[in-house]
Amino acid sequence: MSDVLVVAEARRGELREVSLELIGAALAVKGQAGGRVLVAVLDPEPDRFAPALSADGVDELLLVTAPTEHFEAHVWQRALEELIEAERPGLVLLGHTIDSLGFGPAVAARRGLGFASDVISLSWDGGPVAGRGAYGDKLVAQLEFPGKECTLLMARPGTFEPVPAGSEAAAARSVELDLDGVAASEHLGFEEVQEADVDITKAPFLVSIGRGVEDQDEIPRFEALADKLGATLSVSRPLVDAGWMPSARQVGQSGKTVKPRVYLALGISGAVQHLAGMRTADTIIAVNTDPEAPIFGVAHFGAVADLFEVADELEQVLE
Amino acid sequence: MKIVVPVKQVAALDDEFELLEDGSGVDPDFLEFELNEWDAFSLEAALTLREGAGGDDSEVVVVTVGDEEAEEALLGCLARGADRALRIWDEALSDADPLAIARVLAAAVTPESPDLVLCGVQSSDAVNGATGVALAGYLEMPHVAVVKQLDYDPAQSTATVKRELEGGLVEVVRLRTPALLTIQTGINEPRYANLRAIKQAREKPLEVTAPAQLGVDADALAAAAGSRRRDLRPPDRGEGAEMIDGSPNEVASRIVEIVRDRMSG
Ligand SMILES: Cc1cc2nc3c(=O)[nH]c(=O)nc-3n(C[C@H](O)[C@H](O)[C@H](O)COP(=O)(O)OP(=O)(O)OC[C@H]3O[C@@H](n4cnc5c(N)ncnc54)[C@H](O)[C@@H]3O)c2cc1C
Numbered sequence: 001m002s003d004v005l006v007v008a009e010a011r012r013g014e015l016r017e018v019s020l021e022l023i024g025a026a027l028a029v030k031g032q033a034g035g036r037v038l039v040a041v042l043d044p045e046p047d048r049f050a051p052a053l054s055a056d057g058v059d060e061l062l063l064v065t066a067p068t069e070h071f072e073a074h075v076w077q078r079a080l081e082e083l084i085e086a087e088r089p090g091l092v093l094l095g096h097t098i099d100s101l102g103f104g105p106a107v108a109a110r111r112g113l114g115f116a117s118d119v120i121s122l123s124w125d126g127g128p129v130a131g132r133g134a135y136g137d138k139l140v141a142q143l144e145f146p147g148k149e150c151t152l153l154m155a156r157p158g159t160f161e162p163v164p165a166g167s168e169a170a171a172a173r174s175v176e177l178d179l180d181g182v183a184a185s186e187h188l189g190f191e192e193v194q195e196a197d198v199d200i201t202k203a204p205f206l207v208s209i210g211r212g213v214e215d216q217d218e219i220p221r222f223e224a225l226a227d228k229l230g231a232t233l234s235v236s237r238p239l240v241d242a243g244w245m246p247s248a249r250q251v252g253q254s255g256k257t258v259k260p261r262v263y264l265a266l267g268i269s270g271a272v273q274h275l276a277g278m279r280t281a282d283t284i285i286a287v288n289t290d291p292e293a294p295i296f297g298v299a300h301f302g303a304v305a306d307l308f309e310v311a312d313e314l315e316q317v318l319e
Numbered sequence: 320m321k322i323v324v325p326v327k328q329v330a331a332l333d334d335e336f337e338l339l340e341d342g343s344g345v346d347p348d349f350l351e352f353e354l355n356e357w358d359a360f361s362l363e364a365a366l367t368l369r370e371g372a373g374g375d376d377s378e379v380v381v382v383t384v385g386d387e388e389a390e391e392a393l394l395g396c397l398a399r400g401a402d403r404a405l406r407i408w409d410e411a412l413s414d415a416d417p418l419a420i421a422r423v424l425a426a427a428v429t430p431e432s433p434d435l436v437l438c439g440v441q442s443s444d445a446v447n448g449a450t451g452v453a454l455a456g457y458l459e460m461p462h463v464a465v466v467k468q469l470d471y472d473p474a475q476s477t478a479t480v481k482r483e484l485e486g487g488l489v490e491v492v493r494l495r496t497p498a499l500l501t502i503q504t505g506i507n508e509p510r511y512a513n514l515r516a517i518k519q520a521r522e523k524p525l526e527v528t529a530p531a532q533l534g535v536d537a538d539a540l541a542a543a544a545g546s547r548r549r550d551l552r553p554p555d556r557g558e559g560a561e562m563i564d565g566s567p568n569e570v571a572s573r574i575v576e577i578v579r580d581r582m583s584g
């Protein structure tokens with residue numbers, strides 16, 4: 001008999017979608033785990049999220065009032081440690097998100113929990129079994145957690161089916177935790193995303209280049225190619241990190257989420273944070289020299305080919 | 320000022336790798352090794368801070384948990400300017416999970432009493448994104464993950480950092496030091512080592528030790544481990560992509576055809 005504790009996530013007063021995915025994952029194993037599904041939310045005003053988190057099958061909401069206006073890693077860490085101590089769940093589910101990665105692993109380390117991050121599948125075999133990528137997602141490992149009374153898993157956003165809204169309010173309990181003086185950092189402000197001259201999220205056709213282009217001097221050529229194709233040029237992160245392209249052109253978790261009719265990826269491996277920004281494009285075409293590149297896992301069409309040779313020929317064909 | 324930088328020698332799969340017959344791992348003949356991309360940025364951040372601080376008592380120490388292959392990564396860091404290196408290994412650490420690695424790192428970092436510990440956000444092969452914050456948990460150190468700008472004020476014992484959130488949003492926070500930060504790519508421009516520095520790296524101190532010598536015995540290691548691997552398989556890619564075969568010309572023609580079809584109507 002194991003209870004499952006889901007830790008919901010909110011930012012600036014809005015519940016994040018991953019919260020409903022985590023509840024979905026919890027409900028999918030609830031029968032086999034044999035316990036309850038508890039959903040905790042930490043926020044200066046946690047009550048505001050109770051309706052959205054009241055999915056059918058959720059046994060209880062744990063509403064924890066945060067002493068800080070925004071996420072603070074040490075406060076969240078202490079709160080989760082105390083919730084685990086008090087509720088004794090067998091499984092804790094967090095999102096593999098920037099906030100949760102800021103405290104989840106510390107909780108697991110300090111409490112000696114079973115642990116896996118970037119989890120892409122969850123099943124039950126006497127205890128949780130988690131799937132996660134290995135070698136940059138070219139392989140998948142199944143992990144088990146022998147001898148652990150509690151296991152903390154961080155689930156990849158966009159992987160588990162989110163639960164629909166429930167038919168009635170779930171039972172809710174306010175949990176008082178002493179979190180004063182726990183914070184070790186102070187929020188000084190947010191920096192909003194800058195407006196830019198190009199909005200790649202509006203482009204119906206993106207030609208997207210990655211580290212495979214290798215050289216800054218190659219960029220103008222792909223700008224011209226995109227132009228000829230009637231497409232907009234976008235890029236993976238390394239080209240922005242290197243200062244070759246402005247961040248407004250970056251597709252992915254820390255860049256833009258795009259959903260064009262066609263996404264043509266040239267020399268992009270398909271790292272999880274890149275896929276997070278483009279996997280729902282209507283048609284994805286990938287050109288990569290590596291037949292095992294994870295991008296082929298989401299592409300509709302693929303070619304194992306040298307991107308420069310293909311670019312040469314595209315220029316010819318369009319002449 | 321003392322800064323400890325945990326670095327990892329990552330393994331990339333060859334284009335045509337093979338799995339071991341028992342499915343427990345990849346045949347090591349098909350692995351290529353290099354310094355984790357993120358760790359080049361955390362090392363650079365440490366070196367810049369040390370240079371800014373000046374003085375003889377500033378030190379950048381690189382630490383890795385890895386077998387002999389990993390020494391190359393340490394030598395690369397020494398060549399770029401790290402002062403000292405430490406490699407920790409025991410066969411029991413093959414396939415170790417991030418909590419076990421963090422447990423070992425904690426035992427090595429504690430006696431150093433650093434002002435800052437700079438990890439990478441993630442390792443490109445394992446993509447745990449977890450070792451740094453787990454290490455902070457063991458060290459009971461203030462921590463911030465995914466840092467894209469760092470301003471350290473040793474006099475005040477604070478660091479003001481920009482934390483990169485999803486969608487390009489950035490949060491500015493100030494935290495107490497000593498602290499552990501996980502460093503994001505793009506925060507700086509990692510330097511290259513020149514030939515002379517590469518030669519001189521061999522003369523810098525590189526200590527090799529084992530977890531047991533740091534007080535982490537086999538039982539402690541087993542207790543810290545967060546998971547056990549059942550098996551390793553190629554991913555189930557569903558139907559997968561429809562592959563376009565043929566010459567580059569045929570590939571290009573087909574791409575144009577698909578684009579025209581999808582963009583019309
Ligand atoms: C918190 C966080 C946020 C992140 N956010 C983002 C984000 O928003 N967007 C993003 O893109 N990444 C992001 N990343 C980085 C991500 O993890 C990867 O490092 C990055 O996406 C890799 O970019 P890439 O595919 O261009 O490069 P690589 O992974 O190096 O891939 C290059 C590919 O090019 C292929 N190639 C090489 N030469 C050729 C050739 N001649 N012809 C054809 N193919 C060739 C190679 O086979 C390889 O597959 C983030 C990481 C973290 C930790």
Ligand SMILES: Nc1ncnc2c1ncn2[C@@H]1O[C@H](COP(=O)(O)O)[C@@H](O)[C@H]1O
Nearest residue numbers: 325326384438439441442447448449450
């Ligand atoms: N074996 C290791 N030895 C030293 N540092 C490591 C090791 N594994 C991970 N790290 C550190 O933890 C960071 C994140 O790695 P990971 O949690 O594996 O994604 C890396 O960038 C390193 O700073």
